[in-house]
Every structure is written in C-alpha cells, then in structure tokens.
Amino acid sequence: MNDPGLDEPIQQESNNVEEDRKDDEDFQKEDEQAFLDPRCPMFYTSGTFGPMASAFSVCALVENWRVIVPHGPGGNEAHGINVKDPGWLIAINTISLVLALIANIALLLNMARRLSFSIAQPITIVGWFISSILLIALVFAATYGMELPGEDRALSQAFYYAIIAAGLYFIIATLMCVTVYGAYKEHYPQEFKLTMSQRTLMLQTISFMVYMLAGAAVYYRVEGWKFLDSVYFTNYTLLTVGIGGYAPQTHTGRALLFPYAVGGIVILGLVVGSIRSLVLERGKKKIGSRMIEKKRQQLLKKMHDKGDDKKLTPIDSDEQAEELGMTERERRKFEFELMRQIQDRASERQKWNALLISGSAWLVLWLVGAVVFWKAEHAQGWSYFGALYFAYTSLLTIGYGDYQNFSNSGKPAFVFWSLLAVPTLTIVISNMGDTVVKAVRDVTDYLGEFTLLPGESSTKQRAKQLVTSLTSRFGKDTETGDATTDEQPGLIGEKEGPDSKGANRRNTATDRLAGGIENEELQKAGEAERRGDEVSKDVHEYHYQLIREFRNVLGHLNETPPRRYTYEEWAWFLKLMGEDEDNQRSHRKAPINVRSSSHKKGQADIQQGPTHDKKQQRQWSWLGNRSPLMGEVDEPEWVLKRLSMTLEKEMKRQCEGRRRRRREEVSDSAESTPSGDGSSEKLEQ
Numbered sequence: 001m002n003d004p005g006l007d008e009p010i011q012q013e014s015n016n017v018e019e020d021r022k023d024d025e026d027f028q029k030e031d032e033q034a035f036l037d038p039r040c041p042m043f044y045t046s047g048t049f050g051p052m053a054s055a056f057s058v059c060a061l062v063e064n065w066r067v068i069v070p071h072g073p074g075g076n077e078a079h080g081i082n083v084k085d086p087g088w089l090i091a092i093n094t095i096s097l098v099l100a101l102i103a104n105i106a107l108l109l110n111m112a113r114r115l116s117f118s119i120a121q122p123i124t125i126v127g128w129f130i131s132s133i134l135l136i137a138l139v140f141a142a143t144y145g146m147e148l149p150g151e152d153r154a155l156s157q158a159f160y161y162a163i164i165a166a167g168l169y170f171i172i173a174t175l176m177c178v179t180v181y182g183a184y185k186e187h188y189p190q191e192f193k194l195t196m197s198q199r200t201l202m203l204q205t206i207s208f209m210v211y212m213l214a215g216a217a218v219y220y221r222v223e224g225w226k227f228l229d230s231v232y233f234t235n236y237t238l239l240t241v242g243i244g245g246y247a248p249q250t251h252t253g254r255a256l257l258f259p260y261a262v263g264g265i266v267i268l269g270l271v272v273g274s275i276r277s278l279v280l281e282r283g284k285k286k287i288g289s290r291m292i293e294k295k296r297q298q299l300l301k302k303m304h305d306k307g308d309d310k311k312l313t314p315i316d317s318d319e320q321a322e323e324l325g326m327t328e329r330e331r332r333k334f335e336f337e338l339m340r341q342i343q344d345r346a347s348e349r350q351k352w353n354a355l356l357i358s359g360s361a362w363l364v365l366w367l368v369g370a371v372v373f374w375k376a377e378h379a380q381g382w383s384y385f386g387a388l389y390f391a392y393t394s395l396l397t398i399g400y401g402d403y404q405n406f407s408n409s410g411k412p413a414f415v416f417w418s419l420l421a422v423p424t425l426t427i428v429i430s431n432m433g434d435t436v437v438k439a440v441r442d443v444t445d446y447l448g449e450f451t452l453l454p455g456e457s458s459t460k461q462r463a464k465q466l467v468t469s470l471t472s473r474f475g476k477d478t479e480t481g482d483a484t485t486d487e488q489p490g491l492i493g494e495k496e497g498p499d500s501k502g503a504n505r506r507n508t509a510t511d512r513l514a515g516g517i518e519n520e521e522l523q524k525a526g527e528a529e530r531r532g533d534e535v536s537k538d539v540h541e542y543h544y545q546l547i548r549e550f551r552n553v554l555g556h557l558n559e560t561p562p563r564r565y566t567y568e569e570w571a572w573f574l575k576l577m578g579e580d581e582d583n584q585r586s587h588r589k590a591p592i593n594v595r596s597s598s599h600k601k602g603q604a605d606i607q608q609g610p611t612h613d614k615k616q617q618r619q620w621s622w623l624g625n626r627s628p629l630m631g632e633v634d635e636p637e638w639v640l641k642r643l644s645m646t647l648e649k650e651m652k653r654q655c656e657g658r659r660r661r662r663r664e665e666v667s668d669s670a671e672s673t674p675s676g677d678g679s680s681e682k683l684e685q
Contacts, residue, residue, distance in 0.1 A: 046172040047111060047202040050104045050128070052419070053168035055209040057097045059412070060135070060162035062227050065089070065142045067408070069152040076379065077154035078406050089138055093162070096134040100169060103127025107176075111199070121180050128173035135166035157228040160412040201274035208267045212238060215260050222253045232411045238264035239422050241394050244401035272426045289632050291346040291353075296623060296630075299342060300592045311335075312623065314584035329571075329582045335590070335622035336567045339629050355431040362421075362428045366391050369417045376410035395421050539654075546576055546647045553643065556636035563636050570628070573639050577646050588619035 067080025103124045110120030139162055142155065216230035225246065233246040238261070248254045303309040312335065315321045315328040324331065374387035390403035405411050556563040571581045579586060620626035628638050
C-alpha cells in the first residue's frame with residue numbers, strides 16, 4: 001500500500017536526478033565535440049581556398065592561353081601577341097569555372113546550415129574534382145596538342161593560373177573526401193556550426209579576392225594594361241610588397257590608388273587578424289591540451305616507476321594521513337600544484353614548437369619559392385642566389401625592385417606564393433613575440449638592472465632570482481609565487497590584471513539581472529533569520545553566495561592573459577558546486593592512460609570535473625583526465641558554466657518545493673472540507 005501524497009514528490013525528485021545527469025552528459029559532449037572534431041580545419045580550409053581557386057579560374061578564362069613572342073630587341077613573352085583560343089577550349093574552361101562556383105556555393109550553404117550535409121558534400125566534391133580534371137585536360141591539350149609552328153611561341157599567364165587552380169581544386173576536394181569518410185564512419189556528426197572566427201575568415205578571404213580582381217578590372221581599363229598584369233599589380237600593391245614593374249601612369253590611376261590601397265590594406269589586416277585568431281589562439285588551445293596530456297602521462301608514469309605515487313592515492317584513514325604527513329586537502333593541493341607545473345612546462349614547450357613549425361613553413365616557402373622564381377625567370381639569367389634574394393625581400397615586404405618578374409609563369413607563381421607567404425610571416429612574428437622577443441626583453445631587463453638601470457633588489461638578489469628562474473624549468477615548483485590566501489574568491493577575485501579595465505567588461509544585462517536576484521536572496525535570508533527559520537536562511541545564503549560568485553567570475557571572462565585561479569579559489573568554487581576538497585569520497589588516484597574504448601566510436605574521456613548527481617558522482621583527481629584544468633576551456637568559462645548549472649538546479653528544486661507545498665496545502669484543505677463543495681474539482685484542475 002502506497003503512502004498518500006508521496007508518490008508524486010518521489011517521482012519528481014527522480015526526474016530531477018535524471019535531468020541533472022542529462023545536463024552533465026550534454027556538457028561533456030559539447031567539450032568532447034570541440035576536442036575531437038577534425039572537420040572544422042578541413043571545412044574552413046576548403047571554404048578559404050575554394051574561392052581563391054575560383055578567382056584563379058577567372059584569371060585562366062579572361063585571356064588566351066598562347067602567345068607568339070615578337071622578334072627584335074626587347075621582345076619577350078610578356079609582350080607576346082595573343083593567339084586566339086579555339087572555341088572548345090573556352091567552352092570547357094567556362095564549364096569548369098561554373099562547376100567550381102556551384103561547388104563553392106554548396107559548401108557555403110552547408111556551412112550556413114541552409115543545405116544538408118548529404119546533399120552539399122557530393123555536389124562540392126564532384127564539382128571540384130570535375131573542375132580539376134577539366135583544367136588538367138586543357139593544360140595537357142594546350143601543351144602538347146596545340147603547338148604553334150616555329151620556336152617563338154610561349155604560354156600565357158592564363159595557362160599557369162589554370163595549373164594553380166586545378167591543383168587547388170584537387171587538394172581541397174580530397175580534403176572534403178576525408179571529411180565525408182569521417183562522417184560515414186561516425187567519428188563525428190554530419191551537422192556542425194561554424195564559429196564566428198571561422199565564418200569571418202572565409203568571408204574576408206572572399207572579399208579580398210573580389211576586391212583584388214575588381215581593382216585589376218579598373219586598372220585594366222584606366223591604364224590599358226592586360227588584365228592579368230593588372231592582377232599582378234594589385235596583388236603586390238595590396239600586400240605592400242611594391243616590387244615595381246607596373247605603376248599607374250595616368251592621373252586617374254594615381255588618384256584611384258589612394259582609396260584603393262587603403263581599403264585593400266584594411267581588408268588584408270582583417271584577414272591576417274582572423275588567421276591569427278584561428279591558427280594561433282584556437283591552435284594553441286588544441287595543441288596545448290594534447291601537450292598537457294602528454295606531459296601529464298609522462299609525470300605519472302615517472303612517479304609510478306619510482307614508487308613516488310603514494311601521494312596520489314586519496315587518504316581515507318588517520319594512519320595513512322600520518323604516514324604521508326599530510327591531510328587529504330593538503331594532498332589535493334599537492335596534486336593541484338603538480339598540475340600547474342605541467343601546464344607551465346607544456347605551455348612553454350608549445351610556444352617554441354609553434355615557432356619551430358611556423359618558422360619551418362616560412363623557410364620552406366622561402367626556399368621553394370626561390371626555386372620556382374629561379375626556373376621561371378631563367379630568360380633573365382637569374383641565379384639561385386638572386387632568386388633567393390628576391391624571395392627574401394618580397395617575403396619580408398621590403399620590395400627593392402631591383403629584381404622583377406617578367407615571365408608569364410613567374411607572375412602567377414608570385415601572386416599565389418605571396419598570398420601564402422604574407423600570412424605565414426605574420427604567424428611567425430606572432431610566435432616570435434611569445435618566445436624570442438620575450439627572451440630578448442628579459443635578458444635586456446636583467447642586463448639593465450645589473451648595469452645602467454638597477455632596481456630595488458641588490459645584485460646578489462637579482463643573481464639568485466635568475467638562477468632560481470633558470471633551475472625552475474628542471475623540476476622546481478613554478479607556482480611558489482601564487483597567492484595562497486585562505487580568503488574566499490569573492491573577496492580576492494577582483495584582482496586587477498594588466499589589462500583588467502578592458503578585460504572586465506561585463507554583459508550589463510546579465511549583471512543587472514544577477515544583481516537583482518542577489519539582493520533578493522539576501523533579503524529573504526534576513527527575513528528567514530528574523531522568523532527563526534535557520535534552514536530557509538541557510539538556503540537563501542547559499543543562493544546568495546552562488547549568485548555573487550557568478551557575477552565575480554563573469555568579470556573574469558576574456559581577460560588577457562586568461563585568469564588562472566589559485567587552489568583556494570578552486571576549493572571554494574567546488575564547495576559551492578557540492579564538492580568538498582577535504583572529503584576523499586569523490587577523489588581517486590589519477591590514471592596514467594586516459595584513453596578508453598569509447599575512442600573507437602569517436603568519443604573522448606575528457607575531464608569534466610565533478611557532477612551534481614549525488615548518486616552517480618564521479619571520482620576525479622587534479623592530475624586525472626577529469627580535471628577541470630584539462631581541456632581547452634579557460635578556467636573562468638568552466639567555472640561560470642558550472643556555477644550557472646548549479647544555480648539553475650537549485651532554482652528548479654526551490655520551485656518544485658513550492659509547488660509540492662501548495663499541493664499539500666490544497667490536499668489538506670480538501671480533506672478538512674465536506675465532500676460536494678467543489679474542492680475535489682479544484683484539486684483536479
């Protein structure tokens with residue numbers, strides 16, 4: 001026999017527990033998707049290079065593919081006499097361009113979620129592959145099947161633009177095949193949403209290419225140049241290389257250069273900024289997460305092999321605490337500080353690795369570009385060293401102009417090469433700012449304090465600090481300078497950072513709403529205290545603390561550098577979320593290998609920290625794969641999301657409690673009222 005009035009509350013609490021579990025799973029899946037999804041680089045790479053390839057296809061269509069080199073002094077292929085292309089070549093070239101444009105549009109519609117993955121991807125892949133095959137066939141036909149009599153013949157710039165476009169189409173179509181294969185194998189879902197930076201980069205790249213071609217069309221009419229020579233001019237103008245060879249000769253052309261150059265440089269700056277945001281910021285997080293995981297495994301394995309991993313086992317008895325000489329909270333703080341050391345070392349190594357990779361890419365572009373220009377400009381008698389010099393001055397946007405491209409193959413090669421080289425140089429400079437420039441600045445500061453600009457510390461103290469700084473890389477604690485105050489983060493969380501004024505801009509609407517709720521909870525706590533209701537007072541004070549910390553953490557978002565909380569702050573946040581650092585029941589020894597069988601299905605055992613499901617609470621370690629310090633999300637963002645989830649669940653429970661009390665009141669009034677007066681109908685309603 002069931003107790004009357006209890007079935008509904010029990011069922012409701014069961015539903016609440018199930019909702020909590022689902023919320024935690026959804027939160028975990030979001031981070032897993034961000035950690036694992038390899039499609040995003042392939043998608044926005046294709047979305048970026050696809051329009052570039054189409055622009056080169058336009059260049060391959062606007063001019064004839066063959067020229068006759070004129071006789072006499074100064075006669076070269078740059079001033080060749082056009083030979084009209086046959087109609088079938090123009091028709092096939094046009095079909096190739098149309099198919100490529102359709103493929104680009106299908107991909108963009110898929111990215112905008114206007115066209116399904118199953119429809120867009122076949123259109124995109126087939127369109128690009130057919131475009132590539134058609135252009136390759138035309139290249140072979142123009143090279144071997146349409147030879148002109150005599151030796152004074154050459155291929156035009158349009159021919160070489162067709163080669164570049166065909167290569168790009170084939171590469172990006174192959175990348176899209178990899179994406180489709182991954183979706184077919186269910187390594188990730190088919191549908192996804194581009195981030196703002198990814199969408200912005202694609203749109204800005206399209207805008208830059210359209211702007212460059214539009215400017216070329218204008219100078220083609222104003223200066224009377226060939227269209228592809230105008231493309232060459234607008235390219236080195238907008239990229240600020242300025243190697244010469246072409247310059248406006250009319251007053252109209254020179255007047256138009258003023259706004260055109262400024263507008264192009266602005267668009268180029270936006271493109272470079274987006275590349276920095278994507279490659280540097282997002283790339284740093286992804287690579288940094290993997291490097292932290294690798295360092296974590298190395299440290300745990302080393303401690304296990306040496307038998308030093310006793311401190312990683314949760315303390316569940318006084319005897320164990322006496323043996324280790326520390327409490328469970330002190331043991332957890334030891335784990336936390338080890339994890340901070342891992343983060344610092346991984347971050348340092350990741351910066352130098354990023355510089356090595358970007359520097360290698362820059363070096364390859366320089367050396368390979370020099371080979372291409374050396375071969376392309378053989379008619380000018382360039383040596384490899386001369387081509388190396390030209391590529392170097394162009395890559396650094398110096399552009400002396402003493403070496404210039406005159407061949408029909410050299411100009412298209414320079415346009416494509418420079419579009420890759422300038423962003424690469426930007427990434428190299430950014431990575432140097434985090435490593436080489438920082439090292440030079442630190443050395444300069446040290447030398448200045450030892451010599452001309454002494455600081456407050458003595459020479460002996462400065463030398464000691466230098467030795468400590470250098471030896472800290474080889475095993476000493478790198479977190480000794482962190483604050484270890486016992487104050488709650490609500491009091492210490494308002495520290496001013498170097499960019500705190502700009503970084504602490506809050507969402508005013510959210511802040512005002514949270515502030516209103518905070519004051520309301522504080523008033524309710526006071527009313528409960530005056531009534532003598534201690535339970536209600538504690539509940540409202542808990543809600544007040546949650547909302548107060550929510551507002552504080554909200555101000556830590558987007559700080560530069562990202563805010564890193566101390567152990568005491570983390571312990572306080574976890575306590576608000578229902579975790580106690582002194583209680584070992586939710587703690588475990590960190591596993592060395594975090595990979596599980598779920599990876600076979602494309603899932604990840606990425607750390608999500610504590611869960612709010614008391615019955616299914618996960619055990620975790622600061623050094624484990626479930627640590628909040630693992631992953632790509634900044635600490636304020638992680639804390640803010642968890643605090644908001646905790647607050648939401650508390651509000652749900654409070655609302656359900658009010659509804660249950662109302663039902664009980666109605667039920668009690670119905671039992672005390674004679675039947676037939678309509679109370680039963682009201683209860684049913």
